[in-house]
Amino acid sequence: MANFETVEVNTDLLILGGGFSACGAATEASYWAKKNGLKVTLVDKAAMDRSGAVAMGLSAINQYVGVKDGENTLEDYVRYVRQDLMGISREDLVYNIARHVDSSVHLFEKWGLKIWLDEEGKYVHEGRWQLMINGESYKILVAEAAKNAIADAGGEIIERVFIVDPIMDGNKCVGAVGFSTREDKFYVFKAKAVIAGMGGAVHVFRPRSVGEGFGRSWYPPFNSASSAYFTIQAGAEMTCQEIRFIPVRFKDAYGPVGAWFLLFKSRAISAQGGEYMVVREDELNNWAPYGLAKPIPANLRNYLGMLDVDAGLGPLYMETDEAIQKIADEFKDDPKAFKKKMKELDSEAWEDFLDMTISQAILWASLNVKPDEKHSEIAACEPYFIGSHSGGSGAWVSGPEDLDTPYKWGYENMTTADALFTMGDGSGASSHKFSSGSHAEGRIAGKAAIKYILEKGQDPSVDMAKVEELKAKILNPLDLFESHKDETTDVETNTNYIMPRQFLHRLQKIMDEYAGGVTSAFKTSKSLLERGMELLAILQEDSDKQAAQDLHELMRVWENTQRMWQAEAHVRTMLFREETRWPGYYFRADTPKMDEDNWKCFANCRFDPSSGEWEMMKKDVWAVPGA
Numbered sequence: 305m306a307n308f309e310t311v312e313v314n315t316d317l318l319i320l321g322g323g324f325s326a327c328g329a330a331t332e333a334s335y336w337a338k339k340n341g342l343k344v345t346l347v348d349k350a351a352m353d354r355s356g357a358v359a360m361g362l363s364a365i366n367q368y369v370g371v372k373d374g375e376n377t378l379e380d381y382v383r384y385v386r387q388d389l390m391g392i393s394r395e396d397l398v399y400n401i402a403r404h405v406d407s408s409v410h411l412f413e414k415w416g417l418k419i420w421l422d423e424e425g426k427y428v429h430e431g432r433w434q435l436m437i438n439g440e441s442y443k444i445l446v447a448e449a450a451k452n453a454i455a456d457a458g459g460e461i462i463e464r465v466f467i468v469d470p471i472m473d474g475n476k477c478v479g480a481v482g483f484s485t486r487e488d489k490f491y492v493f494k495a496k497a498v499i500a501g502m503g504g505a506v507h508v509f510r511p512r513s514v515g516e517g518f519g520r521s522w523y524p525p526f527n528s529a530s531s532a533y534f535t536i537q538a539g540a541e542m543t544c545q546e547i548r549f550i551p552v553r554f555k556d557a558y559g560p561v562g563a564w565f566l567l568f569k570s571r572a573i574s575a576q577g578g579e580y581m582v583v584r585e586d587e588l589n590n591w592a593p594y595g596l597a598k599p600i601p602a603n604l605r606n607y608l609g610m611l612d613v614d615a616g617l618g619p620l621y622m623e624t625d626e627a628i629q630k631i632a633d634e635f636k637d638d639p640k641a642f643k644k645k646m647k648e649l650d651s652e653a654w655e656d657f658l659d660m661t662i663s664q665a666i667l668w669a670s671l672n673v674k675p676d677e678k679h680s681e682i683a684a685c686e687p688y689f690i691g692s693h694s695g696g697s698g699a700w701v702s703g704p705e706d707l708d709t710p711y712k713w714g715y716e717n718m719t720t721a722d723a724l725f726t727m728g729d730g731s732g733a734s735s736h737k738f739s740s741g742s743h744a745e746g747r748i749a750g751k752a753a754i755k756y757i758l759e760k761g762q763d764p765s766v767d768m769a770k771v772e773e774l775k776a777k778i779l780n781p782l783d784l785f786e787s788h789k790d791e792t793t794d795v796e797t798n799t800n801y802i803m804p805r806q807f808l809h810r811l812q813k814i815m816d817e818y819a820g821g822v823t824s825a826f827k828t829s830k831s832l833l834e835r836g837m838e839l840l841a842i843l844q845e846d847s848d849k850q851a852a853q854d855l856h857e858l859m860r861v862w863e864n865t866q867r868m869w870q871a872e873a874h875v876r877t878m879l880f881r882e883e884t885r886w887p888g889y890y891f892r893a894d895t896p897k898m899d900e901d902n903w904k905c906f907a908n909c910r911f912d913p914s915s916g917e918w919e920m921m922k923k924d925v926w927a928v929p930g931a
């Protein structure tokens with residue numbers, strides 16, 4: 305076995321991930337840990353300052369309810385999420401996050417985030433729930449607060465350690481194992497409670513950007529289904545594994561469209577000029593009641609555009625020039641004011657990209673795009689797993705203590721595995737929490753985990769023989785490469801192993817062609833999914849034949865394996881749900897209609913680590929009273 309030092313870390317609470325939800329969890333948990341003499345340890349694969357989906361920054365905070373100013377009620381938010389997810393959401397979780405999210409936003413402002421204010425000193429809204437920010441340093445500010453809180457409570461932050469597997473004691477999670485991405489060190493974390501906050505997943509499906517653009521995607525390439533894999537391997541019940549998210553974004557650099565649709569009120573059209581949301585309005589009747597209520601769910605908006613593309617009416621365009629002109633026209637009688645407004649709009653348009661997707665600004669510049677002169681192409685991206693945005697995939701977690709919800713087994717945000725909590729992209733069926741709601745949910749999970757430790761926490765009982773097995777399994781790709789690398793002249797061609805990039809391409813090809821990816825126009829069927837399952841089973845057999853030349857490739861191997869498990873949970877759940885509920889995310893051509901009688905329910909699944917079997921189950925949807 306590769307000669308790696310084993311580093312053992314003992315802690316009370318272990319937080320996995322250093323992203324938005326983990327920052328929320330660390331800030332809150334450290335406060336309670338300090339009061340009670342407990343230790344909090346946070347482990348991130350990257351450097352917390354710029355890790356996770358907010359790494360590059362954001363241009364808007366997407367969840368702010370505005371309760372203090374009476375702008376909206378919590379029930380309004382619950383209704384909004386229910387509507388956008390076509391009726392399938394854990395309303396208790398959505399409600400719980402909504403009632404805490406404004407305070408997270410107020411904290412961000414206190415920590416130095418510049419939220420745009422109007423002349424009256426009120427927040428500038430992008431849309432009903434969104435606030436405009438100067439967000440280039442958003443992650444740094446929020447991470448700094450979390451780091452300070454951990455330091456103040458005597459906790460520890462360990463960066464550049466890639467977490468692979470949970471350590472289990474029966475159904476109880478007692479820690480995690482991983483390896484340093486910089487040094488030959490294998491880490492064993494032992495804890496009384498664990499929170500998994502390692503984000504969602506990208507590159508499970510073949511991306512649009514291949515060849516020279518490979519790696520580019522809407523979702524940040526660093527998150528590889530580590531949360532899903534971790535909770536699946538712990539034997540925790542998962543939910544909404546079929547609800548992938550497909551955003552429509554500026555094509556090829558995946559730039560955000562929110563400011564264009566919401567702030568600039570831009571229209572999206574086909575190449576022939578038809579506005580698909582207007583031309584195809586009748587289609588929405590087929591998806592009642594959700595198609596007929598406002599706002600129209602994101603997947604249905606995608607779907608109407610996809611129908612245009614299917615009919616050969618593409619490409620689709622965002623009418624940036626028209627939108628800018630319309631706003632500036634209000635000033636047309638005053639040339640000076642008109643010029644000033646045009647300059648302001650131009651800079652807002654570019655800043656939107658520079659705040660969060662710099663490559664879109666570069667692409668526009670290289671293609672000579674002037675948004676006030678010419679429209680820009682938009683397209684549906686490849687599918688992603690992001691439970692905090694408009695998707696829903698994640699673990700099935702216990703609901704809030706004070707709500708009369710049927711989904712409760714103890715501690716808020718605890719999975720069905722004892723002592724294992726999750727949040728953000730890791731927790732399912734509670735979408736539309738975005739950055740602010742993920743932070744708020746992290747605070748909820750952090751506080752609940754400390755409560756668990758105080759009430760039930762016991763010294764973790766860790767079977768070190770099992771840990772040694774995990775170490776051998778995790779480092780095996782290095783051994784495999786070392787043993788066989790000299791058998792061929794090209795290290796990529798070898799009968800004894802497969803390199804991580806080759807494995808990734810195979811996974812992506814299966815998902816793209818059988819599970820409704822871009823080249824299948826997001827369509828699939830029972831037969832395609834069943835064939836996909838056969839191919840995934842063979843891929844799984846080959847997964848322990850992945851080889852790694854160095855630490856970086858070792859990380860790539862485990863990212864691949866984690867993605868493969870996310871893929872399997874996804875395909876199984878799409879097979880289980882015999883209807884089409886989210887056209888625009890995926891379309892099951894053999895069950896093309898929505899079936900409210902039989903499928904207005906959660907589709908949950910659980911992998912049993914001891915038997916290796918999957919169980920699929922339906923769970924009822926519970927509605928918040930009065931919402």
Ligand SMILES: Cc1cc2nc3c(=O)[nH]c(=O)nc-3n(C[C@H](O)[C@H](O)[C@H](O)COP(=O)(O)OP(=O)(O)OC[C@H]3O[C@@H](n4cnc5c(N)ncnc54)[C@H](O)[C@@H]3O)c2cc1C
Pocket residue numbers: 320321322323324325326347348349350352355356357358362363364365366367465466467468501502503504522523524526527528530690692693727728729730737738739740742
């Ligand atoms: C492109 C894009 C645009 C968005 N735009 C907005 C917006 O405008 N406004 C808004 O409010 N929200 C926006 N969001 C949503 C927001 O970014 C997420 O809701 C939020 O980041 C989710 O928090 P999280 O903690 O679950 O995941 P993340 O913040 O992504 O954090 C995941 C963390 O896990 C770590 N990690 C991953 N794997 C491992 C591993 N194996 N071992 C250890 N650590 C690991 C990562 O390094 C990272 O620290 C956007 C998201 C995306 C992807």
